Amino acid sequence: MEVYREEWMGDFLVLEYKPIELQKPSYAIISLPDTGLVGVISAWHITKTLQLSEVGGLDSYTYLPPIVVVSNKLLRTPIRVFSGGNILIIYSEFIPAQQGLLQLSKILVNYMERKGVDYVLLPSGMPIQNRFEVENLKTYYIATTPKALELLKNMDIEPFENGFLAGPYALLLKEFTRARLNAILLLTESFLEFPDPEASAKNIDVISRIIGRHIDVKELLEQAELIRLRARDAMKNTLRGLAQMRKDVEYAVPLHT
Amino acid sequence: MDEEFERLFKRIMEIERNLREYIEDEFRKAIRSFREDIMYIEGMLAPMWHYEGYLRPLYSIVDRGSYYEINIDLAKADEQSIDIRFSNNLMYVRARLKEDVGFSGLSGRGGKARFHEYREVVELPIKIDPQKVKVITKRGFVKILIYK
Numbered sequence: 001m002e003v004y005r006e007e008w009m010g011d012f013l014v015l016e017y018k019p020i021e022l023q024k025p026s027y028a029i030i031s032l033p034d035t036g037l038v039g040v041i042s043a044w045h046i047t048k049t050l051q052l053s054e055v056g057g058l059d060s061y062t063y064l065p066p067i068v069v070v071s072n073k074l075l076r077t078p079i080r081v082f083s084g085g086n087i088l089i090i091y092s093e094f095i096p097a098q099q100g101l102l103q104l105s106k107i108l109v110n111y112m113e114r115k116g117v118d119y120v121l122l123p124s125g126m127p128i129q130n131r132f133e134v135e136n137l138k139t140y141y142i143a144t145t146p147k148a149l150e151l152l153k154n155m156d157i158e159p160f161e162n163g164f165l166a167g168p169y170a171l172l173l174k175e176f177t178r179a180r181l182n183a184i185l186l187l188t189e190s191f192l193e194f195p196d197p198e199a200s201a202k203n204i205d206v207i208s209r210i211i212g213r214h215i216d217v218k219e220l221l222e223q224a225e226l227i228r229l230r231a232r233d234a235m236k237n238t239l240r241g242l243a244q245m246r247k248d249v250e251y252a253v254p255l256h257t
Numbered sequence: 258m259d260e261e262f263e264r265l266f267k268r269i270m271e272i273e274r275n276l277r278e279y280i281e282d283e284f285r286k287a288i289r290s291f292r293e294d295i296m297y298i299e300g301m302l303a304p305m306w307h308y309e310g311y312l313r314p315l316y317s318i319v320d321r322g323s324y325y326e327i328n329i330d331l332a333k334a335d336e337q338s339i340d341i342r343f344s345n346n347l348m349y350v351r352a353r354l355k356e357d358v359g360f361s362g363l364s365g366r367g368g369k370a371r372f373h374e375y376r377e378v379v380e381l382p383i384k385i386d387p388q389k390v391k392v393i394t395k396r397g398f399v400k401i402l403i404y405k
Contacts, residue, residue, distance in 0.1 A: 070364070132328065132393075132398055132400055133395075193315065193317045193328075194315055194328070194330040194398075195315075195330075224332075225332040225333045225397050226332070226358070228330055228332035228333075228397070229312070229332040229333050229358060230360065232305045232312070232313075232314070232330075233305050235315055236305065236315065
């Protein structure tokens, strides 16, 4: 597929393979490797289920490892963009170097504004120490604007009121708040160090209700063990980055709340 | 005069001991750090699968104070076949998969290989007494508690 448009934004190259036009109201889902790969697995399943097509990508020779993704004989960037209808998905199995995350966050804010995205959804996990025993997972949320909060009315999820967040989604949340973009961070209880498709399924259920489209998670749950098995490499690659980002701080108790 | 000389001698001995302890400590730290770096590089470069048909599981080791907690993700493993053994400070993990698994969609030998079991050797921070170990298995995860 030829490149329709390419642009350097800071140290990141932004590519589009065809014009991206989103129907309204439009939703973007940003999935970067983090706790239990919850966001990545969620986005992967949504992309597959809604049969979204790959429309672009982001790359950086400074902040990403020298990697090219080969997908069905086509060369793709490490950060991939999928779209269809009113959904845009930013998907990456690679975590950029810590110094590049802030720049990437700013670029994504800019990109969302330019694409006229109405709501940004950030699916992630919240590590819990006894995940091994817990079967009914809770989902928490943080909304950046009252308009975003409106979307969560009548949903059985709880606000995340006090605590620390660390990692890529913490930065994204800060930047989306600064830009006054409507963003919702979804945090479902999960493993920190193992891929957690069950937590992803819970996030997808909430996303499904937010965007008003049914996304079946039956197959995801049935295939959960196989996904865990396949996601071992992506999880291993993510853990070092999470340790550098002081992910352990999420277990810490703040003195002042 | 003798007393002063004795005090001076004791002081020199103390400085010498402190210096020796400091150098030994620094050497230990440097060796540990070098070893960790080597293990990290080895770990990063070692693939999570082997062409002979086995997979390496993800695992974590957490110090919970009175015991170590080791969690291993053995997705799709036959729980009856999970075999955990200890020798000194090494833990040997083996488990058969419920069915052979392949990585469909992956080009090269990896895409053609079929995997039938997990294998891993985990280096632990302490020498293990198998009498002080508790193993719990649930939904393809194994939790191992090693009491200190």
